[in-house]
Amino acid sequence: MGRIILHCDLNGFYASVECFYHPELRAFPVAVAGDPELRHGIILAKNGIAKQYGVKTGEAIWQAREKCPGLITVKPHFELYQKHSRLARMIYTEYSDRVESFGPDECWLDLSGRVDSMQAGQRTADEIRRRIREELGITVSVGVSFNKIFAKLGSDYKKPDATTVISEDNFRQIVWPLAASEMIYVGKATTRKLARFGIHTLGQLAVADPQALRGLLGKNGVMLWRWANGQDYAAVRQYQAEPAVKSIGNSTTAPHDIVSDDDLRITLHLLCESVASRLRDQGYRCGTVQIHIRDKTLFVYERQAPLPYPAGDAESLFHAAYKLASRHNLREHPVRSLGVRACALVDDKVTQLSIFPEIQRMQKQEELERAMDDLKNRFGAKIVQRGLMLTDRKMSALDPKRDHTVHPESYFR
Amino acid sequence: MDYKIYVRVRSETDIDGNVLPTHIIWSDDRVFPVDRVLDVQRRASTKAGGLGMRYTVRIHGKERYLFFENPRWFVEGK
Numbered sequence: 001m002g003r004i005i006l007h008c009d010l011n012g013f014y015a016s017v018e019c020f021y022h023p024e025l026r027a028f029p030v031a032v033a034g035d036p037e038l039r040h041g042i043i044l045a046k047n048g049i050a051k052q053y054g055v056k057t058g059e060a061i062w063q064a065r066e067k068c069p070g071l072i073t074v075k076p077h078f079e080l081y082q083k084h085s086r087l088a089r090m091i092y093t094e095y096s097d098r099v100e101s102f103g104p105d106e107c108w109l110d111l112s113g114r115v116d117s118m119q120a121g122q123r124t125a126d127e128i129r130r131r132i133r134e135e136l137g138i139t140v141s142v143g144v145s146f147n148k149i150f151a152k153l154g155s156d157y158k159k160p161d162a163t164t165v166i167s168e169d170n171f172r173q174i175v176w177p178l179a180a181s182e183m184i185y186v187g188k189a190t191t192r193k194l195a196r197f198g199i200h201t202l203g204q205l206a207v208a209d210p211q212a213l214r215g216l217l218g219k220n221g222v223m224l225w226r227w228a229n230g231q232d233y234a235a236v237r238q239y240q241a242e243p244a245v246k247s248i249g250n251s252t253t254a255p256h257d258i259v260s261d262d263d264l265r266i267t268l269h270l271l272c273e274s275v276a277s278r279l280r281d282q283g284y285r286c287g288t289v290q291i292h293i294r295d296k297t298l299f300v301y302e303r304q305a306p307l308p309y310p311a312g313d314a315e316s317l318f319h320a321a322y323k324l325a326s327r328h329n330l331r332e333h334p335v336r337s338l339g340v341r342a343c344a345l346v347d348d349k350v351t352q353l354s355i356f357p358e359i360q361r362m363q364k365q366e367e368l369e370r371a372m373d374d375l376k377n378r379f380g381a382k383i384v385q386r387g388l389m390l391t392d393r394k395m396s397a398l399d400p401k402r403d404h405t406v407h408p409e410s411y412f413r
Numbered sequence: 414m415d416y417k418i419y420v421r422v423r424s425e426t427d428i429d430g431n432v433l434p435t436h437i438i439w440s441d442d443r444v445f446p447v448d449r450v451l452d453v454q455r456r457a458s459t460k461a462g463g464l465g466m467r468y469t470v471r472i473h474g475k476e477r478y479l480f481f482e483n484p485r486w487f488v489e490g491k
Contacts, residue, residue: 021463023461
């Protein structure tokens with residue numbers, strides 16, 4: 001008896017929630033989009049009508065309007081999405097204790113041992129769909145399968161409000177005709193590489209020579225080949241088994257392009273202060289700092305550097321991040337968005353005491369920043385800030401720690 | 414046209430913490446006693462755009478839905 005795994009995907013989640021709370025919008029094409037004034041003007045989610053016009057998640061509002069002139073855009077209300085997301089998970093946990101969320105709108109449920117067949121799994125899936133519809137007023141698509149990868153493909157297969165069963169008997173008919181890019185971890189670059197080998201569908205991937213795929217894509221090639229053949233054995237994690245954090249990062253799209261050294265320093269200071277403060281909240285120090293730069297032409301790259309000693313203060317993070325970022329030629333390539341990430345985390349409760357003045361200075365700095373955290377939590381982020389921030393108030397208005405951010409998740413944790 | 418009409422409600426809480434509405438008070442201060450609560454379910458009101466506990470109540474012999482969207486109560490507009 002194989003496993004029985006469900007993948008539940010709330011359809012057009014943000015847009016569905018907005019349409020639910022605003023019945024008057026339902027007859028129109030609606031998209032939830034960031035604030036164009038702050039240059040966050042991309043489509044975050046769209047409803048079914050907007051989808052018919054070809055509006056895509058991730059494109060700019062003006063691109064969407066070209067295809068769909070009557071498009072109504074609404075600002076996101078994350079607290080409502082969190083509420084719906086939490087209520088949906090409460091329903092899921094009535095069916096299994098192994099409920100693993102993948103972003104706010106997706107969850108895997110492992111029903112193995114609770115139901116005894118794929119048909120019973122399908123009945124549970126249908127019941128969950130009915131309850132989400134009746135209790136939350138939105139719809140969910142469910143994939144039922146014997147592994148997580150196929151369950152996820154199943155929830156994408158038919159939308160909205162549908163159940164798709166992908167079993168050991170029918171996966172060749174359902175999965176194999178799909179484009180390779182439908183599978184998680186087959187992104188643009190991988191799709192291009194596979195296409196060069198004449199691999200366009202998951203079926204072609206499944207029958208390809210795994211050694212050749214290893215040559216083409218490294219060990220991921222073999223992994224994708226296994227997945228296409230239904231050999232994914234990853235477990236659905238226990239509900240609320242929080243994975244150990246591997247890194248903490250923040251990024252932002254600046255209100256205007258970063259062209260000067262001051263712009264760069266303001267943004268990096270804000271990001272480093274937020275990252276350092278989150279590190280301290282969670283009891284970590286980091287050994288490596290990584291930056292992420294996206295220039296005006298949307299070209300993206302990352303650079304990282306180790307710190308001499310694990311640090312939890314914004315000052316140390318800033319020095320490392322600034323050293324990396326200042327190699328970028330701002331004059332020729334203005335920067336659109338910038339990110340700072342703290343990696344190689346270590347517990348801050350075990351500290352190597354030192355006679356070296358550098359470490360003593362760092363620890364003093366950390367104490368100072370803890371005091372600033374306290375002030376900011378009590379009186380707001382603006383209560384104490386660097387003089388530099390006053391030189392460009394628009395640029396320094398950002399509050400990465402308190403403003404809502406959604407972090408993309410990784411399948412491997 | 415209002416889809417969602419917030420109303421004043423008088424309610425009774427039993428010793429187990431269950432809340433039951435006893436009177437609905439309209440915006441013009443008319444009071445409608447709830448004859449009986451027929452059903453309580455967690456439900457979304459697609460019509461009004463709200464969600465919480467849905468009380469099916471009988472008022473003057475007619476069945477109506479009354480929603481408790483913590484902490485406010487609403488009824489669906491026509």
